[in-house]
Amino acid sequence: MKIAFIGGGNMASALIAGLAAHAGIHVVDPDPEARARLASRHGVGTAAAIDAAPEALEAAEVVVLAVKPQQMREVAAALRPHLGRRPLLLSIAAGIRIAALARWLGGYGAIVRAMPNTPALIGMGITGMVAGSGVDAAGRAAADAVMRAVGPTVWLDDEALIDPVTAVSGSGPAYVFYFLEAMQQAAREMGLDAQQGRQLALATFTGAAQLAAQSDEAVEVLRQRVTSKGGTTHAAISSMEAAGVKEAIVAAMKAAADRGRALGDELGKD
Numbered sequence: 374m375k376i377a378f379i380g381g382g383n384m385a386s387a388l389i390a391g392l393a394a395h396a397g398i399h400v401v402d403p404d405p406e407a408r409a410r411l412a413s414r415h416g417v418g419t420a421a422a423i424d425a426a427p428e429a430l431e432a433a434e435v436v437v438l439a440v441k442p443q444q445m446r447e448v449a450a451a452l453r454p455h456l457g458r459r460p461l462l463l464s465i466a467a468g469i470r471i472a473a474l475a476r477w478l479g480g481y482g483a484i485v486r487a488m489p490n491t492p493a494l495i496g497m498g499i500t501g502m503v504a505g506s507g508v509d510a511a512g513r514a515a516a517d518a519v520m521r522a523v524g525p526t527v528w529l530d531d532e533a534l535i536d537p538v539t540a541v542s543g544s545g546p547a548y549v550f551y552f553l554e555a556m557q558q559a560a561r562e563m564g565l566d567a568q569q570g571r572q573l574a575l576a577t578f579t580g581a582a583q584l585a586a587q588s589d590e591a592v593e594v595l596r597q598r599v600t601s602k603g604g605t606t607h608a609a610i611s612s613m614e615a616a617g618v619k620e621a622i623v624a625a626m627k628a629a630a631d632r633g634r635a636l637g638d639e640l641g642k643d
């Protein structure tokens with residue numbers, strides 16, 4: 374499959390790492406460092422601007438839009454003259470709605486909106502996605518094939534659910550890293566060597582996540598099995614409950630989804 378990327382930053386790089394072995398990839402990015410890094414690591418073709426890549430865009434079956442939400446409108450305007458062969462557009466931008474993108478592209482119909490995450494870099498991503506009404510079965514299959522190169526896909530029927538997906542899995546790796554930062558800080562403050570603290574925290578996170586994934590039990594039950602009455606875990610969880618950690622996490626994730634909706638409102642209003 375031939376794929377063009379508009380934007381070769383963090384998320385595009387993670388996707389390209391998973392896809393490069395299976396696809397012909399061309400990346401448009403004005404940043405020379407981003408282009409050099411992608412060309413040397415993955416052997417992809419590059420261009421500095423959309424207008425400098427007409428052949429790659431003509432040849433592409435899928436065009437992945439991987440710029441910041443704030444850049445999407447300008448990118449759509451530049452892309453519009455290059456969509457003659459009707460490629461599938463796959464937007465990964467947070468917030469930007471299919472209807473806004475379609476409008477900026479003069480009524481273009483073949484648009485899928487996807488929300489991947491950065492573990493795609495090691496083939497362990499997960500993507501929530503939704504197809505616009507002008508996407509046919511072949512378009513859906515092409516979008517699915519692109520995202521499945523870096524992990525499973527979860528298709529949604531309702532575009533409004535992509536904001537909650539963004540809050541859970543799109544932004545989610547950052548919450549995990551934040552929790553790991555806290556665990557490593559605590560390990561250091563209690564006297565463990567930084568390297569050992571990192572090893573213990575990471576193996577615990579990976580092991581617990583795998584245990585949860587492989588178990589039929591609810592995570593609550595797995596947590597209770599670690600928590601002996603009057604023991605150490607009980608002391609830790611009681612401290613977290615007293616501090617309102619669970620409520621804070623729920624509120625934080627709702628703030629992420631709200632921000633996705635607000636971006637869509639702000640950037641898509643005309």
Ligand SMILES: NC(=O)C1=CN([C@@H]2O[C@H](COP(=O)(O)OP(=O)(O)OC[C@H]3O[C@@H](n4cnc5c(N)ncnc54)[C@H](O)[C@@H]3O)[C@@H](O)[C@H]2O)C=CC1
Pocket residue numbers: 379380381382383384385401402403404407422423439440441442444447448465466467488489490491543544
């Ligand atoms: N970073 C993440 O974990 C995730 C990001 N996303 C979405 O992916 C998109 C990109 O985010 P990141 O990769 O984190 O940002 P980034 O800032 O790392 O990458 C954006 C890239 O776009 C390039 N760019 C700017 N103007 C351009 C233009 N006119 N044409 C072509 N390229 C242009 C920049 O030089 C930069 O390399 C955003 O819309 C974001 O919402 C989605 C899921 C997860």
Ligand SMILES: O=C(O)[C@@H]1CCC=N1
Pocket residue numbers: 467539543544
């Ligand atoms: O923070 C953001 O806006 C993007 C979308 C999901 C992850 N990063």
